[in-house]
Amino acid sequence: MGNTNANSNAPPSPGRWTSSGQDAASKQIHIRTDQANGFYFTGELLTGSVEIPVAYFQNYLNNKNHRKAPDTLIQQLLSNDIVIELVGDAIYSAEVDAAADSDGHSQHQVNVCRQRCFVTLNQESARQSMPSTNQNETSFDQTTTTTTTVARSSDIQTSALPTAIKGIFQLQIPDDLPPSLFNNRPPSVSYTLELNLSSSRYRYQIPLVLSSKGPIPHPTTNVELNNNAINQHNIHLQASTTKRFYRPGEQISVRLNYLNPHQRLIRSITVTLIQFYRVHNDQYRLQLDGKEWTFDLSTMSPQREWVGETLLQLPYQPLQASYSNQSVGTTQRIECELDYRILIELNEKKGDDIHLLLPSILVTYQKGT
Incomplete structure (x- = not known):
């Protein structure tokens, strides 16, 4: 012998990504799932939570220069559905005419899953997060994006407001989805949980790893x-x-x-x-x-x-x-x-x-x- x-x-265990955002407030938006490593089987029920800082809505209002009362506007924003979506994409390359690119291949992306659910907000935290008109008055300078808060003379005490609005969601992962396939080149299959807010053009997402039970x-x-x-x-x-x-x-x-x-x-x-x-x-x-x-x-x-x-x-x-x-x-x-x-x-x-x-x-x- x-x-x-x-x-x-052997492939490394996938890491957890943080939600994506474009400014200080949006970077504090959190999406969490009940499995810390983000590994799920197809057909499972996924449970998660969402946390959105009140500062995010305040920044949105400042950028829009709204003239309505902030508490009214935030209530309007929260009255819109907050959607969580499981998105799966498969990427592969196919041979095409050699003149198409340097190696005669073209990359394709096909959506394999779009499963949606709604976020149920914690009504108590949402209610307490609203600015109280009995305690302070917020005015917006129409020429700038700064906010000036003037305390009323009748205010003696103010209560500390929660810094974030929280919600929970449940999403049924479809059966028969292909497994996550990691690769730095095609082919690959990837899944993400995406948070959609009507007040933002950005997507906030975290990755998931899916597998069948075999x-x-x-x-x-x-x-x-x-x-x-x-x-x-x-x-x-x-x-x-x-x-x-x-x-x-x-x-x-x-x-x-x-x-x-x-x-x-x-x-x-x-x-x-x-x-x-x-x-x-x-x-x-x-x-x-x-x-x-x-x-x-x-x-x-x-x-x-x-x-x-x-x-x-x-x-x-x-x-x-x-x-x-x-x-x-x-x-x-x-x-x-x-x-x-x-x-x-x-x-x-x-x-x-x-x-x-x-x-x-x-x-x-x-x-x-």
Whole structure:
């Protein structure tokens, strides 16, 4: 047996983004979800909260130079529906005429989800957040955006006002959505929660990570997977795994052996765990784990038979479950799939290399029965 080397290139856990805004007040707008890491399964009920600083509405009123009483205007703003929307977009590239760009590809974006819900405001905090005309009077200089507050002579005490208006929301995540797929180039699938305010042209959003729970394993289908191949020099390579269904964080046992009747020189054998996904016709492969056996040809005699076994590591949550090929999209329909494959490569010194692909394993969050 040769030397065994290991390497891992598992995807990092996604980070949480802050809501986006354009000024000091809008940057204080917060969207929070009940899952701190933003990881959800399709079909789940998502619960969250929204916090909007009163200063945001005050800045809006100042910029608009309204002449109405501030409390009346803020009430009008709050009477409009505040909407939270789950937005999913798939990005992929397609081959076009070579004259289109430098590499003959064009990037496309297709919306795969738009699920809306309304924010229910905390009426008590909203009521208390209104400026009280019995305590102070706010006037707006029509030539500037500054605000001058004049306390009435009858005011002896003023109560501290809450700094933010709060609300809650619940959103049902649709079933059968493709999983989040992270990549710095197409293809990719991303989801965001977006807050829409009628008083703003900006979008305030945070990312979500979606996954299905995967296929449900059945006792009769959780069987050993195997495959074999023979090259022109009669080298026979065989490989197998102990089962088909796996959960995130599990190890995959891979057994392999070759028969080399003519004692050809073998340089190395590698086993690689690959996450494969496709959006439309755009494909991408990410190596999750891998092992390699190298053989010192200067000291080792060619072997007629060789046997090896190794463990490949699946990353933990939030690893996406396997997603069978499905057609998705709100206006345009495209196909998406997510698959996990094990590739075995035998490298012969002088001759025909062997590339062996095992049947796909299925990653699922369901427990076996």
